[in-house]
Amino acid sequence: MDHRSGGVTTPRSRTLPTRRRPAGGTERGRGPADLRHPCRAVRPSPQPETRVPAKHDPPPRRRLPLPPVLLFSSDVGLSESWASALRRAGLPVLGCRPWGDGVGYAYVLDRPEVLALLDVPRPHPGAPPLLLARSLALIGPTTVAVPAHVDPVPLLDSGVLNTVRRDDPPRELAARIAADARRLRKRDPAPRRDGSPAPDPVFRSQCLLLEILCRAAAPVCCHDLRRLLGHLGRPLSLPALRGRLERLTPHLAERGLALTRSHSWGQDVFQAVSLDRPRPADALG
Numbered sequence: 186m187d188h189r190s191g192g193v194t195t196p197r198s199r200t201l202p203t204r205r206r207p208a209g210g211t212e213r214g215r216g217p218a219d220l221r222h223p224c225r226a227v228r229p230s231p232q233p234e235t236r237v238p239a240k241h242d243p244p245p246r247r248r249l250p251l252p253p254v255l256l257f258s259s260d261v262g263l264s265e266s267w268a269s270a271l272r273r274a275g276l277p278v279l280g281c282r283p284w285g286d287g288v289g290y291a292y293v294l295d296r297p298e299v300l301a302l303l304d305v306p307r308p309h310p311g312a313p314p315l316l317l318a319r320s321l322a323l324i325g326p327t328t329v330a331v332p333a334h335v336d337p338v339p340l341l342d343s344g345v346l347n348t349v350r351r352d353d354p355p356r357e358l359a360a361r362i363a364a365d366a367r368r369l370r371k372r373d374p375a376p377r378r379d380g381s382p383a384p385d386p387v388f389r390s391q392c393l394l395l396e397i398l399c400r401a402a403a404p405v406c407c408h409d410l411r412r413l414l415g416h417l418g419r420p421l422s423l424p425a426l427r428g429r430l431e432r433l434t435p436h437l438a439e440r441g442l443a444l445t446r447s448h449s450w451g452q453d454v455f456q457a458v459s460l461d462r463p464r465p466a467d468a469l470g
Contacts, residue, residue: 251275251363251367252367254362254366255292256278256279256281257282257283257304258305258306259305260307261281264306267306274359275363281304285413285416290324299369300325300369301327305331305335309417310418311417311419314335318345323409323410324413326345326368327345327346329348330350330351331348331349333350347361391433394433395433399437399440405454407426438460441459443459445458
């Protein structure tokens with residue numbers, strides 16, 4: 186019906202019916218997010234593309250196991266806990282041997298892939314780290330672990346492979362020592378003499394001395410041998426060393442070698458030379 190007011194006919198206002206949503210919040214399969222805005226429809230996430238390796242791609246790099254490390258210590262009681270921390274960090278430490286252990290020396294000497302690690306937790310009055318490092322380097326490449334206050338330059342000049350600070354975090358130490366051990370794989374193995382007799386456990390120390398002399402690329406100082414074959418702070422006496430060297434004369438002759446000795450500046454220097462060369466006047470035997 187029309188409503189008349191002031192002679193002007195206007196249509197009555199009419200309210201449109203509101204559209205109700207069905208129960209459950211969905212309409213014809215559309216979710217609630219679709220009803221709020223059509224652009225917010227949930228779309229499935231794209232699947233990651235699987236890349237097919239090309240023929241020229243290099244094969245995946247296979248990590249080689251870390252070379253073993255044998256620890257020699259001037260104080261086994263302090264080095265045991267330090268070695269355990271290195272093992273937990275992933276470094277394969279075979280054991281902790283005291284200074285002067287001939288079994289450990291022979292193990293490193295016969296296995297070029299094993300790194301000799303010298304740990305000096307605290308200074309010893311009769312065996313400074315420099316002299317111990319020079320002696321241990323006779324059996325193979327050596328890494329020296331010293332406290333932070335020790336100067337590493339003289340140690341590196343003595344011929345060791347590397348020096349580390351034993352107070353550094355174990356994870357960093359294990360990585361540095363493992364890098365030194367991996368460098369041994371690129372080295373040529375120590376020369377071996379054909380026809381050499383098998384070591385006798387009774388004469389293990391003599392066999393160790395024989396192998397050191399045969400494999401040494403340079404003359405060997407008597408003081409380094411005395412410290413290596415003696416005890417910490419009590420090196421082997423010089424007369425005892427000379428007697429042991431004289432008893433090696435027939436074993437050296439079996440390998441076609443002769444031992445020479447030169448004395449200068451208060452020390453004896455020994456070297457095994459071939460019998461084909463002219464023997465000097467100071468040759469032993």
